[in-house]
Amino acid sequence: MNKIIKYVIIDILRNKIMLAYTVFLLLISVSIFNLEDNSAKGLLSLLNIILIIIPLVSILFSAIYIYNSAEFLELLVSQPLTRKRIWLSVFAGLAISLMISFLIGAGLPILIYEPTAIGVMMTISGVFLSVIFAAIALLAAVNTRDKAKGIGIAILLWLYFSLLFDGLVLFVLFQFADYPLEKIMIGFTALNPIDLSRILILLKMDLSAMMGYTGAVFKSVFGTNIGTIISLLVLSLWMFIPAWLSLRKFNRKDL
Amino acid sequence: MKKNILLILSLSWGTLLPAKTIRVGKNLTITSVQYAINIAFEGDTIRVTSGRYLEKNILIDKKLFLIGENYPILDGEGKYEIISIKASGVLVEGFKIINSGESSIEDFAGIKIYQSRDVVIRNNILENTFFGIYTQYGTNCTIEKNTLTAHNLKEEQSGNGIHCWKSDSMRIIANTVSGHRDGIYFEFVTNSVIWRNTSFKNLRYGLHFMFSDNDAYITNIFQNNGAGVAVMFSKRVKMFHNYFEENWGDAAYGLLLKEIADSYIENNRFTKNTMGIYMEGASRLLMQKNVFESNGWALKIQASCMDVQLTHNNFIGNTFDVATNGSLVLNNFDNNYWDQYDGYDLNKDHVGDIPYRPISMYSMIIEQNPSAMFLFRSFMTSLMDKTEKVIPTLTPENLKDNFPLMKALPL
Numbered sequence: 001m002n003k004i005i006k007y008v009i010i011d012i013l014r015n016k017i018m019l020a021y022t023v024f025l026l027l028i029s030v031s032i033f034n035l036e037d038n039s040a041k042g043l044l045s046l047l048n049i050i051l052i053i054i055p056l057v058s059i060l061f062s063a064i065y066i067y068n069s070a071e072f073l074e075l076l077v078s079q080p081l082t083r084k085r086i087w088l089s090v091f092a093g094l095a096i097s098l099m100i101s102f103l104i105g106a107g108l109p110i111l112i113y114e115p116t117a118i119g120v121m122m123t124i125s126g127v128f129l130s131v132i133f134a135a136i137a138l139l140a141a142v143n144t145r146d147k148a149k150g151i152g153i154a155i156l157l158w159l160y161f162s163l164l165f166d167g168l169v170l171f172v173l174f175q176f177a178d179y180p181l182e183k184i185m186i187g188f189t190a191l192n193p194i195d196l197s198r199i200l201i202l203l204k205m206d207l208s209a210m211m212g213y214t215g216a217v218f219k220s221v222f223g224t225n226i227g228t229i230i231s232l233l234v235l236s237l238w239m240f241i242p243a244w245l246s247l248r249k250f251n252r253k254d255l
Numbered sequence: 256m257k258k259n260i261l262l263i264l265s266l267s268w269g270t271l272l273p274a275k276t277i278r279v280g281k282n283l284t285i286t287s288v289q290y291a292i293n294i295a296f297e298g299d300t301i302r303v304t305s306g307r308y309l310e311k312n313i314l315i316d317k318k319l320f321l322i323g324e325n326y327p328i329l330d331g332e333g334k335y336e337i338i339s340i341k342a343s344g345v346l347v348e349g350f351k352i353i354n355s356g357e358s359s360i361e362d363f364a365g366i367k368i369y370q371s372r373d374v375v376i377r378n379n380i381l382e383n384t385f386f387g388i389y390t391q392y393g394t395n396c397t398i399e400k401n402t403l404t405a406h407n408l409k410e411e412q413s414g415n416g417i418h419c420w421k422s423d424s425m426r427i428i429a430n431t432v433s434g435h436r437d438g439i440y441f442e443f444v445t446n447s448v449i450w451r452n453t454s455f456k457n458l459r460y461g462l463h464f465m466f467s468d469n470d471a472y473i474t475n476i477f478q479n480n481g482a483g484v485a486v487m488f489s490k491r492v493k494m495f496h497n498y499f500e501e502n503w504g505d506a507a508y509g510l511l512l513k514e515i516a517d518s519y520i521e522n523n524r525f526t527k528n529t530m531g532i533y534m535e536g537a538s539r540l541l542m543q544k545n546v547f548e549s550n551g552w553a554l555k556i557q558a559s560c561m562d563v564q565l566t567h568n569n570f571i572g573n574t575f576d577v578a579t580n581g582s583l584v585l586n587n588f589d590n591n592y593w594d595q596y597d598g599y600d601l602n603k604d605h606v607g608d609i610p611y612r613p614i615s616m617y618s619m620i621i622e623q624n625p626s627a628m629f630l631f632r633s634f635m636t637s638l639m640d641k642t643e644k645v646i647p648t649l650t651p652e653n654l655k656d657n658f659p660l661m662k663a664l665p666l
Contacts, residue, residue, distance in 0.1 A: 041594075044632070047632065048634070048637070051633075051634065052634055162634050163634055163635055163638075166630050166633045166634070166635035166636075167635055169629060169630060170620075170627065170630060170635065173624050173626050173627050173629070174624060177623070177624050181626040182625075182626055185626055185629045188629065189629070195629070195633070198631075198632065198633060199629075199631075202631055202632060213505035213625050214625045214626050214627075214628035214629070215551075215628050215631075216504065216505055218628070218629075
């Protein structure tokens with residue numbers, strides 16, 4: 001298993017795109033911290049990068065990688081290896097390399113320039129989002145044989161999690177404006193890893209505004225240690241469930 | 256001529272002569288403060304040496320100077336009002352006053368002034384009192400350098416620190432109040448000044464103003480109070496150089512203004528409040544040279560306000576600069592510095608060339624639907640804000656700073 005992970009990682013690292021992604025992240029985060037005299041503003045720009053670009057790159061890169069390594073997968077399957085092993089190794093390889101890229105490109109500058117609770121939470125969220133969207137990409141790729149369609153689905157999923165879901169929430173909020181929805185909103189956050197990580201970061205960042213009524217409800221749930229642990233558990237579920245579903249599919253798939 | 260002067264001197268000597276000093280102490284002949292008051296004449300001084308005195312209620316009904324040495328303790332045993340002042344010109348200084356009675360019918364206080372003038376309460380320490388220093392129908396009294404601490408946890412079981420009711424020309428100077436319901440409470444108080452006080456961790460408001468006209472509060476610090484500072488139903492109030500800090504919670508404001516007219520808010524600092532200023536029904540206010548820093552909402556100005564002139568203020572690092580609840584805007588927002596302004600200054604006159612709209616679409620949405628906080632800083636809402644900036648639909652057309660400053664004012 002370790003051998004396959006190693007091969008996948010080396011293969012990905014040899015790929016120039018991963019290197020470009022790392023350099024791009026590094027450039028952006030360092031320049032943000034250096035250009036903004038107001039560190040709060042810099043963090044806000046970084047927040048958007050973590051919540052938008054990282055999921056996008058993770059999901060696209062992973063989906064494309066799976067399609068491109070279809071022959072490699074076929075070769076591996078012909079070897080005396082269980083499919084579970086192969087698939088998990090590919091997933092682990094992808095996740096680890098995305099994680100490394102993020103940590104070098106964004107995590108490191110964040111922790112150097114902003115070694116506070118905000119920075120730590122941003123780094124943790126970025127790592128989670130990298131892995132979660134790799135898992136979602138795996139699920140999308142394993143379910144469609146056609147490459148174009150699969151990548152299209154991956155893009156749609158990204159669009160859904162970063163934009164459409166919030167639009168739906170807004171729609172629901174206005175349709176049911178007469179009802180107290182604060183508690184339900186907490187349930188809604190569990191349905192979208194991007195929203196969940198955003199709120200986790202914001203609770204550390206915009207404390208004053210988050211002390212308003214709805215913010216206070218969020219704070220009372222996510223602000224406690226138990227709440228943080230539960231949210232991290234939910235994020236882990238977002239990692240494992242798509243990965244597990246894709247594994248199930250891959251086990252039965254006719255390659 | 257010389258004779259006359261001598262005569263005057265001897266006459267005044269004659270009136271001063273009976274004024275004597277009575278010493279009270281555990282080891283002295285007089286051991287009771289109340290007894291000393293009873294035997295004293297107008298204008299006498301009573302010096303109380305250190306010790307713990309259980310005197311039930313001490314009633315001062317003539318002009319006396321009551322001075323404590325090394326903070327003698329007057330203990331109300333949780334049952335009594337400790338000092339009641341019913342005469343003008345009384346001085347109470349240097350006591351430690353603890354454990355007043357608590358009641359939901361009577362307003363027990365550590366020191367209560369009843370319908371008197373020129374009373375001075377100075378340098379006392381009040382601990383665990385229901386009301387701290389209470390004035391009703393007081394005129395020209397000074398409450399100075401007292402420290403008031405209470406430990407009640409519930410609003411209804413707690414009184415106000417410095418409470419003035421129907422008083423005039425009061426001076427509240429350099430007191431420290433914490434743990435009470437309202438730190439300083441003014442109702443029907445006119446021509447008074449509140450200066451250099453610190454009011455923190457009170458259960459409700461740090462300072463509560465009701466129906467009090469022509470007052471000023473200057474250089475006070477209001478920190479971490481349950482709901483900040485409230486100024487309501489008053490006219491001609493001056494608020495200068497105060498600090499409003501860390502008032503957190505849904506109903507917490509740095510400064511709550513309700514039905515205020517003809518007032519001045521200048522050189523104050525609002526830092527880390529959920530809402531810096533919340534105003535409703537305010538009219539003819541001049542707000543200038545204030546600093547709003549790191550607040551959730553710097554300013555919530557309801558559509559019921561008019562003729563509010565907001566000029567030369569700094570808005571720095573607030574989550575939302577301005578929020579409102581309607582489309583009617585009768586106020587002026589020109590010439591402020593907004594750190595979120597992203598316009599340009601081509602002619603280099605330090606004034607931005609395009610107007611700044613301090614109100615974002617998302618803050619309007621939150622105003623209508625607080626649960627939308629869920630979408631705070633999401634991609635969705637920033638997209639909406641951007642489109643709204645180009646074509647305003649939901650946000651009030653007229654709420655804008657036509658001359659936003661490019662650089663922060665040195666405040």
